[in-house]
Amino acid sequence: MKKIFTKLVVTGGLIALSATAALAHSPLCSCFDNGDGTVLCEGGFSDGSSASGVKMYVRDDSGAVVLKGAMNENSEFEFNKPAGHYTVTFDAGEGHSIEIDGSDIVE
Amino acid sequence: MKMKVVFLNLLLAVAMAVPASAHFQMVYTPEIAKNKGGETEVKLVFTHPYEAGHTMGMGMPEEFFMLHQKGEEGKTKKYDLKKLLKPITWTSLTNSGEAYEATLPKKICRSMGDYTLVLVPAPYYEGEEDIYIQQITKTYMNVGGLPGNWSAPAGLKTEWLPLVKPYAMWTGMTFKAQLLSGGKPVANADVEVEYMNHEPDMKKNAFKKEAKSEAPQDAFVTMGVKTDAQGYVTFTVPKAGWWGFCALGSGPDKEFKGKELSQDAVIWIKAVDM
Numbered sequence: 001m002k003k004i005f006t007k008l009v010v011t012g013g014l015i016a017l018s019a020t021a022a023l024a025h026s027p028l029c030s031c032f033d034n035g036d037g038t039v040l041c042e043g044g045f046s047d048g049s050s051a052s053g054v055k056m057y058v059r060d061d062s063g064a065v066v067l068k069g070a071m072n073e074n075s076e077f078e079f080n081k082p083a084g085h086y087t088v089t090f091d092a093g094e095g096h097s098i099e100i101d102g103s104d105i106v107e
Numbered sequence: 108m109k110m111k112v113v114f115l116n117l118l119l120a121v122a123m124a125v126p127a128s129a130h131f132q133m134v135y136t137p138e139i140a141k142n143k144g145g146e147t148e149v150k151l152v153f154t155h156p157y158e159a160g161h162t163m164g165m166g167m168p169e170e171f172f173m174l175h176q177k178g179e180e181g182k183t184k185k186y187d188l189k190k191l192l193k194p195i196t197w198t199s200l201t202n203s204g205e206a207y208e209a210t211l212p213k214k215i216c217r218s219m220g221d222y223t224l225v226l227v228p229a230p231y232y233e234g235e236e237d238i239y240i241q242q243i244t245k246t247y248m249n250v251g252g253l254p255g256n257w258s259a260p261a262g263l264k265t266e267w268l269p270l271v272k273p274y275a276m277w278t279g280m281t282f283k284a285q286l287l288s289g290g291k292p293v294a295n296a297d298v299e300v301e302y303m304n305h306e307p308d309m310k311k312n313a314f315k316k317e318a319k320s321e322a323p324q325d326a327f328v329t330m331g332v333k334t335d336a337q338g339y340v341t342f343t344v345p346k347a348g349w350w351g352f353c354a355l356g357s358g359p360d361k362e363f364k365g366k367e368l369s370q371d372a373v374i375w376i377k378a379v380d381m
Contacts, residue, residue: 028251030143030219030251042251042253048180048253048254048255051178074181
């Protein structure tokens, strides 16, 4: 019984620890217009960890997804700039998502 | 006759007591924690920052480069900045001296991550002491809050290795760094600390006349700390602005052109109020 209790406490402690680690870092994403019809977005986390594989969405004015992809091994995502107003979403899961308005993406 | 000797000795003692401020090589750019990257102006000035005092004429630096890293797992990119240097005249409150400036283009400063500006100046001949001084200096910048290589050594002959992000200091935080010479810690080294008491004016290439603080006594102009047995210093930053740390003679090179060389390690940090 004592053993089971110890196991439970240890497991509980581990869950608490991993939960803290997940909350402690915040997502970071920045995009700039390359000036040649393409846009480059960079991402990462505040603890310095990579954003490789993080889902990226580009939406038009109506909110429809016009492009989707993922951050590459260098934590970058490059795409052709859509015509008209657009937004970019860096989606690293619940509470870890960033939306950037296309009008804020400049050269 | 005896009275004359006593008077002269007294004069000498007074003269010796006056020069309290220390030499500091500055690598200065106004903003080091940027939300967005972009073109960056940098000034290289060899001066006495607390008092905005005598500015020494710098020769063309031996090296001036930048290390950029995006994320802790990212690759470090090195950019040679020496070719961007242009001579300027920097005006202190007491004189003018030769200094340098550079405009770092947007294409190398727009990405997120850490940027370390590294200056290896040419040794400066200090006539009064008949020695050469070479202050190897680091200043950090960050774009977008994404960390990179701020805690990694730059492989310099002597340098400070920060244990606290040098570009993310609130006023009142404690800065900690380790002093290295040839990559190894330097125990019990003398370290001078100065506050940049007069804001640099980037357009006029001069220090502003207004002082931000007043030192009650000379020991507060250049503060003294020592590294511990593992080469660490800790320093709690009492006021917003720039703070410079200079380890005297910590480098492995002890001689230049047949004269004594003080090869020092300098690091700059910037604190902001909450």
